[in-house]
Amino acid sequence: MAKLAIASIRLTRVSIPLTLVHAGSMYVIQKAERTVVELTLENGVTGLGDTWGTPEVFAMAGAFGKAWVGSDALDRFALRTATLGKSNYDNKYGRNGRAAYAGLDLAAWDAVARSLKLSLAELIGARRRESIDVVSTLPAAILPKAVSREELTKHLDDLSNTPKVVDFALEQARRFGFRSFKLKSAAYSPEWDWKLLNELKEAMPSARIRFDPNANYGPATATALCKRLDALGLEFFEDPTGELEGLARLKSAVKTPVATNMWVVKDEQLAPAIRRQAVDVVLGDLFMWGGIDALRRMAKATHAFGLKPALHSVYETGIATVANLHLASALPEVEYPNDASLHFMSADILKEVQEVKNGAMALPPGHGLGVTLDRAKLDKVALESTETRL
């Protein structure tokens, strides 16, 4: 097998309504937009990918894809250098570029794994686990619809609203068996977060809870809040503040582990984070890191220096959700449960339903990702599509 040439790349931008109103410090949303990638090799095998669905990332993936057609899918290192440059300095496309690349890269890994008759986990390293524990997101507040920041803060001023989030969490535990939760924070009211986290812990004493204000609390406010929260024994504080220096100061003041998916997203940010002892956990996002090999390198490097790698995600289709299951299975360094929000998507684009049972998801059997695209389901949620052929 000299070469696995890429014959065509088809991209479809989709919009999928969420079954919840997501409220955090960055946005309040009711839908997820994604770019679905179908990368077909000359041998007829198609690999699937998925990435951010903003018009910018969709356009960038289309432009990258034009240059990929005819290239060898076996040589993803060369494709990354050709697309994003030799270093992150050379990457003139920023994080949108890394995300656009990652969608194509995932499809190339899938197509190669299918061609070599290996599961994606085996191609990444090994298929070590068949079932991966997953984390349910909890919105910062339970809202009837997407609201403005002003309306959100008004809701948060009324502390009698916190039990609605607890009820929501209990429902997730009841329906799907979740034992791990990520509470988003609007980073507006430490008193809201303090009361709500205490109530969550009281309602679910054995649950693992991570707390994520997306770095929108200032370092002093975040440190004061996290020192109070230390007694709750949370799983970790995820980006309680930023940037790296603020995180490092906070970490030195608390006992609970500190995680980031925002301040360590590139190779060159690893060494400063390790030297500064800024975090305990690096939550790697496939699309922020720019592809499978970058994430694999992160997992190995962080673990080698005593940090813990984990897998981050936000409202992805079944394709990226399953990719993260394969990554967790393949990387022995990953011990924390995976972020996963597929159960909040009102529709998916795969033939096989990917379910959360007893708080875990199973790796599909078969080669590559082990999943198949459902064209009719894709068409239902499609906004636009584009295709490049040899």
Add this chain to the structure above:
Amino acid sequence: MHSLRLASGAEALAARVLLADGMAGFGFTLNMDAGMARDMAAWDALGRSRAVPLHALLGGSHKKTIKIDNDGNPCIPPDWSLLRKGILDNEYDLLRIDPFAWGSVEQISTIAAAAAAFDLGIALLAPNAHPWEIQYCVALGAILRGDDSKVILRTEIKEKEITISNHPGIGIDWSLEPAFGRIQWQS
């Protein structure tokens, strides 16, 4: 596993891994670490059974050729606490690694990830300058990022650069040692 006497008089271990489909892969070492030879043989078998070179199983190749150099500096012993401390204390200009001492492709991948994070090149030592050792180091060299990465020997060499093989498996020419062809592998 078999032991064999090389043309130089040195002893080597050779390993064969047979896949369920009958495909065989081979590995070797001159340091008597059977695990090292088996790990190599398993990767060789997988690559041969899929008709792809080692680097295609690891994600791709960062280079078409790799530099080869005579270098007398000591290698980092296979000890992660030493390696970590040395990196953090800025002790290394390059990570000089004997892949046969570290024992597996997985270890070299992990060192490569740490090296990428700390902007360090890797020099892979062929400890006895045996051609098989050099070929294995070249096969692994494909996955090393950066212009500093190279293969090193303790002896004088003529070549400055070696082309990375695209042969299926680890790309070792077993015919270089006649004793290898005489091994009676049990079926």
